[in-house]
Amino acid sequence: MWKFSVRRILIMIPQIILLSILIFILAKMMPGDALSGMVDPNVSPERLEELRESLGWNDPWYVQYGDWVGGVVQGDLGQSFRFKMPVSEIVGQRIINTFWLSLATLIFTYLIAIPLGITSGRYNDSLLDQAITSYTYIGFATPLFIFALVMLWVFGFMLGWFPTSGSVSPGLEPGTFEYVMSKIYHLILPAIAMALITTVNTVQYLRSEIIDTKQKDFIITARAKGASESRVYNRHILRNSLLPLAAFFGFEITGLIGGTIFVENIFGYPGMGQLFLESITLRDYSVVTAVTLLFGIAAILGALLSDIILSLVDPRIRIK
Structure with a gap:
């Protein structure tokens, strides 16, 4: 097991290096910089060039990349x-x-x-299965930002059940019980809004796994031996169908990264997604590159964690 984990971690290192290069180059290819359009119009172009030169923005990209990576390794993401x-x-x-x-x-x-x-897979082709499948089809067809806006309008503005912005009520002392409950209260609606859309992939995947497992030879053999239907389902079908969900974990994390960018801005939730869009609008590229790098590393770590979990529950996938 440890050999597999070490091998996967070693593979992850060049992925992160390549990711950092791509992010840095793409950021440099974006039009303008932090001084574009946000300075006193009376400042001469010559003075702006002097500032860019002093900041090292006119250096070759590989020199700037080396300086940036050197700071990142030391925990300095820039200014x-x-x-x-x-x-x-x-x-x-x-x-x-x-x-x-x-x-x-x-x-x-x-x-x-x-x-x-589980319900859709166990009772496939029933009315209940058709209702659940219809929900997943609607979820696939509904953009997350549209659904989040509807949830905010209905439960935030019309019914007033949840706050419409922020991550905590103002004036509360951090660490108190009221502060913690307020934090939970503020994240329930955006979390449910995102979960109701992202869940459709897992529902369809689990349904397909259960239906496929029910047709396997070892299930037919278990029934032929006289095992009860509940034993066949709980000990064989369900157990084998749930294992591949571990491989879906990395995909879920990647989907969350994209989802938080929309949801945090719609709900006014002060997180990394909101910071990302704010930084792009303000052309604060040092923040953009740092946030994008962290998002990319989170996706890579999610895939790593998914592989490790899957190797624990199913040793057959380990690389010998």
């Missing part, structure tokens, strides 16, 4: 030209909110998807 503070401090303030939102979304996703997928 934000719009927020006037280190990028690491800005990210530190936002990443906690995104983490809790993503965790809550994952919990809601599996709480919804597993019962629906």
Whole structure:
């Protein structure tokens, strides 16, 4: 097991290096910079060029990349030209909110998807299965940002059941019970909105696995030996169908990264997704590259974790 984990970690290192190069090059290819359109119009173009030269923005890209990576390795993500503070401090303030939102979304996703997928797969072609399948088809066809807007309008503005912005009520002391409950209260609606759309993939995947497993030879053999239907289903069908969900974990994390960008902006939730779009609008490329790199690393780590979990539950996939 440890050999497999070490091998996967070693494969991950060049992936992160290649990811950092692509992110840096793409950021440099974007039009303008942090000084474009946001300075006093009385400042001469010559002075702007002097500032760019002093900041090293006119150096070759590989020199700038080397300086940037050297800082990242030391924990220095650069300086934000719009927020006037280190990028690491800005990210530190936002990443906690995104983490809790993503965790809550994952919990809601599996709480919804597993019962629906099991029910749909066990009673396939029934009216209940058709209803669940119709829900997944609607989920596939509905853009996340449209669904989130509808959820915000209905449950936030019309019914007033949930707050419409922020991550905590103002004036509460951090660490108190009221503060914690307010944080939970603020993330419930965006987490459910994202989970109801992202869950459709897991429902369909689990349904297909259960239907496919029911037709396997060892299931037919178990029934022929006189095993009860509940034993066949719980000990053989369900157990073997749930194992591949571990491989879906990395995909879920990648989907959450994209989803938080939309959901956090729609719900005014101060997380990494909102910071990402704000930084693009403000041309704060030091923040953009840092956030994109962290999102990419999270996706790679999600795939790594998925492989390790799958190797634990199914040793046959381990590389010898």
